[in-house]
Amino acid sequence: MKVKLFVKSDCPRCPEAKTLAAQLSDVEFYNVDQVDGLAEAAFYGVMSTPSFVITDEIGKEVKSWLGTVPKIDELRKVC
Known part of the structure; x- marks a missing residue:
């Protein structure tokens, strides 16, 4: 699994x-x-930051958190 994090310079939660x-x-x-x-x-389809997108080996989205910061346990469960 691969984790993609989308951020922006003026994003307060990034x-x-x-x-x-x-x-x-x-x-x-x-x-x-x-x-x-x-x-x-x-x-x-990421329209807000921060956003986490988890993909499989071929780049297909498995799970995403858009415009929010998940808990570390949630991320580790998927990864």
Whole structure:
């Protein structure tokens, strides 16, 4: 499983999300202020930050938390 974290520079809860992501392995960070991050966010339907998207080996979405910071136990359960 792969964890994708979508953040934005003016997002008030994004620092909390980044701290949480630092406790996990294999996390990809995407800044939606940048073209590449915005494109990836659009692909997964991410419209708010912070957002976590969990994907399988082929990139198919397994679980997501959009516009919120989940508890670490919730993330670890899926990963």
